[in-house]
Amino acid sequence: MLQQTQVDRVLPKYEEWLSKYPTLEALAAASPEEVADTWRPLGYNARPQRLHEIACEVVARYGGELPSDETTLRSFKGIGAYTVGAVQSFAFGRRAAIVDTNVARVLFRVFVGRGDRKTTVMEKRIWAMSEALLPRRDVFDFNQALMDLGALVCVARSPRCLVCPMRAICRAYPFNPDLEGPTS
């Protein structure tokens, strides 16, 4: 649900969704039409369909229990690199890195500071940083904190550098939006 969709907008629908489909079995048992209808008006309407497909697949082949290994998770359509890390670290407590838009922005600003964040080489650097920084324990809290720093402090438009704990070492401080993007 959270793929390219703000937390504030997901939250009410998430509650409704889980109330209606408390288990993967329940989701699998529903019709695709009903699932699509429950999803509305969140966008990206391939997502409910894929979520339903995943539920059916997990029920059919994995006894209704979501597998935790990267290869199997990644084999589902709709689950990419970010979701694998999120499921592993948040749901299973595994030591797995995540990179979403928030983490990418934070790590890019703190450790790179300028240039284009969206090139493939930079994306790989950011993943490498996220993995290298991963603590031995408390990975759930670490990943959550990194995301929250990006969502609440190191925001896209007007980052709140004055209250940021990374300010002293941040390569993007003092923040200048002209130093970010393809043309720099």
Added chain:
DNA sequence: ATCCAGTGTC
């Protein structure tokens, strides 16, 4: 216009 807990496709 830009951004948002991305991903699949060509």
Added chain:
DNA sequence: GACACGGGAT
């Protein structure tokens, strides 16, 4: 690598 995929908020 570019592009499509949604809808809501700033």
